[in-house]
Amino acid sequence: MGDGADAAGTGGTRGHPVIWAAVALGAAYLGSAALCCSYAAASRANFVDLHVYRMGASAALHGIDVYQPRYYWLSFTYPPFAALVFVPGTVIPFSLAAAVLTAGSVLALPVILYLALRLPSPVTRLAPRQAIIAALGTAAVAIWLEPVRTALTYGQIDLWIDAAVLFDLRQEEDSRWKGAAIGVAAGIKLTPAIFAVYLLVTRRYRAAAGGPGKSNAAAVAAAAFAATVLLAFLVLPASSAHYWGGMFLSPDHIAQVQDVENQSLLGAMARTFGTAHPGSAWLVMAALIAVTGLLLAGRAYGRGDEATGFALCAVTGLLISPISWSHHWVLAIPALPLAAVALYRGRDRRPLALTVLGTAAVAGLAAIGWARLARSVPSTGWLHLGTKALVYSEIYVLAGLAVIVVAMGAALTTRR
Numbered sequence: 001m002g003d004g005a006d007a008a009g010t011g012g013t014r015g016h017p018v019i020w021a022a023v024a025l026g027a028a029y030l031g032s033a034a035l036c037c038s039y040a041a042a043s044r045a046n047f048v049d050l051h052v053y054r055m056g057a058s059a060a061l062h063g064i065d066v067y068q069p070r071y072y073w074l075s076f077t078y079p080p081f082a083a084l085v086f087v088p089g090t091v092i093p094f095s096l097a098a099a100v101l102t103a104g105s106v107l108a109l110p111v112i113l114y115l116a117l118r119l120p121s122p123v124t125r126l127a128p129r130q131a132i133i134a135a136l137g138t139a140a141v142a143i144w145l146e147p148v149r150t151a152l153t154y155g156q157i158d159l160w161i162d163a164a165v166l167f168d169l170r171q172e173e174d175s176r177w178k179g180a181a182i183g184v185a186a187g188i189k190l191t192p193a194i195f196a197v198y199l200l201v202t203r204r205y206r207a208a209a210g211g212p213g214k215s216n217a218a219a220v221a222a223a224a225f226a227a228t229v230l231l232a233f234l235v236l237p238a239s240s241a242h243y244w245g246g247m248f249l250s251p252d253h254i255a256q257v258q259d260v261e262n263q264s265l266l267g268a269m270a271r272t273f274g275t276a277h278p279g280s281a282w283l284v285m286a287a288l289i290a291v292t293g294l295l296l297a298g299r300a301y302g303r304g305d306e307a308t309g310f311a312l313c314a315v316t317g318l319l320i321s322p323i324s325w326s327h328h329w330v331l332a333i334p335a336l337p338l339a340a341v342a343l344y345r346g347r348d349r350r351p352l353a354l355t356v357l358g359t360a361a362v363a364g365l366a367a368i369g370w371a372r373l374a375r376s377v378p379s380t381g382w383l384h385l386g387t388k389a390l391v392y393s394e395i396y397v398l399a400g401l402a403v404i405v406v407a408m409g410a411a412l413t414t415r416r
Contacts, residue, residue: 021133022129025136025137026136028136029110029137029139032139032140033109033143036144036148037152039153040102040149040152040153041102043153045154047094047154047155048071048074048154050089050094050097050101050154051071051155052071052075052076053076053082053089054089054097055069055071055076056076056078056082056086057084057086057089057090058090059076060080060083060087060236060239061087065242067239067242067243067247067253075253077253078188078189079189079190079232079243079248080236080239080240080243081188081231081232082187082189083232083236083239084232084235085188101157104160105151105156105157105160106143108160108162109148110135110138110139111135111163112162112166112333113134113135113138113139113142113333113337114131114135115163115166115170115334116166116310116334116338117130117131117307117334117338117341118170119169119310120304120305120306120307121305121307121338122303122304122305123305123307123341123342123345124308124338124342124345125307126341134341135337141366142333144369145330145369146374146375147326147328147329147333147369148330150325150327150375154327158327158328158330158331161188161189161331164181164182164185165181165185165192165195168195168217168221169306169310173217175215177220178220179196179204179216179217179219179221179222180220180221181224182195182199183196183221183222183223183224183227183228184224184225184228186221187225187227187232190321191317191324191328191331192317193225194314194316194317195221196218196221197294198297198298198309198313200218201298202298202302204218251266251322255323256382257270257323258271258382258383259382260374260379260382261326261374263324263325263328263329263374263394263396263397264321264322264323264397265282265286265320266278266322267323267324267394268393268394268398269282270382270383271382271390271393272394274383274384276383286319286320289316289319289320289404290320292316292404293312293313293319293404294313294316296408296411297309297316300312307338308338308407310334311332311334311338311339312403314331314332314335315332315403315404316404318331326374332400335403336362339358339362340362343358343362368395368399374395374396377389377392377393
């Protein structure tokens, strides 16, 4: 549905019901979020990652290598630029920093969903008012999904990072700043760097002279990321040399890859094979998934479907990253409402059985998140899990692989 049709359809007398619906859903979301945040504040996690952020920033302020201090057994594991970004959080009391971070995350969730539903797509793009209503309604239940709840309880910035990525993709193609937010986000956490590769795969690296609709977003993303690295080298030369000298290539500096909270392909293979070092088998599988996922995402973009391109790129990045904690999977949450909209709008163009199956799959994925199955596993003995615990420990990875397989099947069917 086009924006013009939406403006006509919701103007005049029909505008007020839409506004009241948005107000009611907004109130419902705030109520749901308040309850979820109360749970987060009472959790034993105690905003542990926020403590780590502040620890790294404090080390940067005092001229110490940001990777030396420890908060209990935890160290600062992000690029050195991130320590500079977190400095403002050290000049205010911890309780205030936790409140600001939590409030920002709560606001970011419906924004993320809104931006995803407004991405260019012939199938899933909603008009502005429709997207607002859908985003608020979805957010009221999505905040209870395990990745979001974990991000809130740990004091993570994942929702902020995701909002930056989607904001960037939502910008017009001829915007001179398109790609900058992705580059900066990658400078804070490396995971969003997959979207810079996505911009490259979709050939958004050179603006055509005088041609609207062309983009140099990939070049801008690369320049923005390089700027974060350079700035960190200027301010934190020792920490930067430590990190970029090879530390970032080793997932062991973050945690044991077999940790059940690591919902990446590497973590799943480590637990399945009973070894912390799957070696070349993981490299081959990760390369195949990376190429397949990015090609499928690029193909979607070529059809004018940036929404599907985003979803496939997000899932691909989460699978191939050596460490993808369960809270990192908030990046894939917008794929659920996007899939729901696509199923609803295409219900008349496909067999009923496929629509029912697809709806059941979306509902099943949401149920997995609400039930927190990925965390219903033993806290030790990760290389020797029983069958049931092993499946639970890899549930996000299995879902991500299923998404890639379904996308491949859809691409082959469309080609035939």
